[in-house]
Amino acid sequence: MIHHVAVWVSDLEKMKDFYVKYFNGTSNTLYHNPKKEFWSYFVTFQNGSKLELMKASTVSEGRSDTEKQFTGYTHIAFSTGSAEDVDKLTSRLTGDGYRLANGPRTTGDGFYESCVFDPEGNRVEITV
Numbered sequence: 001m002i003h004h005v006a007v008w009v010s011d012l013e014k015m016k017d018f019y020v021k022y023f024n025g026t027s028n029t030l031y032h033n034p035k036k037e038f039w040s041y042f043v044t045f046q047n048g049s050k051l052e053l054m055k056a057s058t059v060s061e062g063r064s065d066t067e068k069q070f071t072g073y074t075h076i077a078f079s080t081g082s083a084e085d086v087d088k089l090t091s092r093l094t095g096d097g098y099r100l101a102n103g104p105r106t107t108g109d110g111f112y113e114s115c116v117f118d119p120e121g122n123r124v125e126i127t128v
Contacts, residue, residue, distance in 0.1 A: 003050065004042065004049070004050035004051060004052050005049075005050075005051055005052070005076060006051075006052040006053075006054055007051065007052070007053055007054065007076075007122060008054050008055070008056070008059050009053050009054065009055055009120055010055070010120055011119065011120065012030075012039055012040075012041065012053055012054075012055045014119050014120075015053050015118065015119060015120060016041045016043060016053055018118055018119050019043045019051055019053070019118075020043060022089065022092070022093060023045060023078050024045065024046060025043035025044060025045050025051070026043065026044050026045075027041050027042070027043050027044075028041060028042045028044075036056065037056055037057035037058065038054070038055070038056045039054070039055045039056070040052055040053060040054045040055070041053045045078075051076065075115065075122070075123035075124065075125045076122070076123075076124055076125070077113075077124075077125035077126075077127055078124065078125070078126055078127070079127055079128065080126060080127070080128065081128065082128060083104075083112045083128055085128075086103075086104050086112055086113065086114055086126050086127065086128060087104050087114075089126050090103065090104050090114040090116065090126055093116045093126075094116070098116045098117060098118070098119075099116065099117045100114065100115070100116055101114075101115035101116060101117060101123055102114065102115050103115055103126075104126075111127055111128070112127065112128045113125055113126060113127040113128070114126045
């Protein structure tokens with residue numbers, strides 16, 4: 001069982017708010033280690049899975065080209081339960097100004113999904 005996925009972020013509050021608002025996550029209180037200049041939130045989802053959002057003064061703000069795939073974190077996927085809910089959430093996100101990477105569509109292997117970029121350009125897949 002995967003306990004959590006962790007992502008280094010630039011804007012900790014904005015990223016926490018995104019995952020809480022659009023994916024019904026619940027956040028813990030901000031953890032801060034002043035000695036290491038490290039901050040984090042754990043966002044917990046309905047099925048118990050967690051996303052750790054982390055920021056540290058020692059982590060570079062540099063980014064890869066988010067329009068291309070790259071080694072490392074590729075995407076995080078959230079299941080909505082139905083194709084209709086994939087469409088609704090995709091529409092809500094794009095209506096709120098988040099960029100659509102692709103979809104909604106049925107993939108060659110039969111999955112119905114879409115993919116959007118979160119506030120920092122990470123891919124978020126929305127599937128049935």
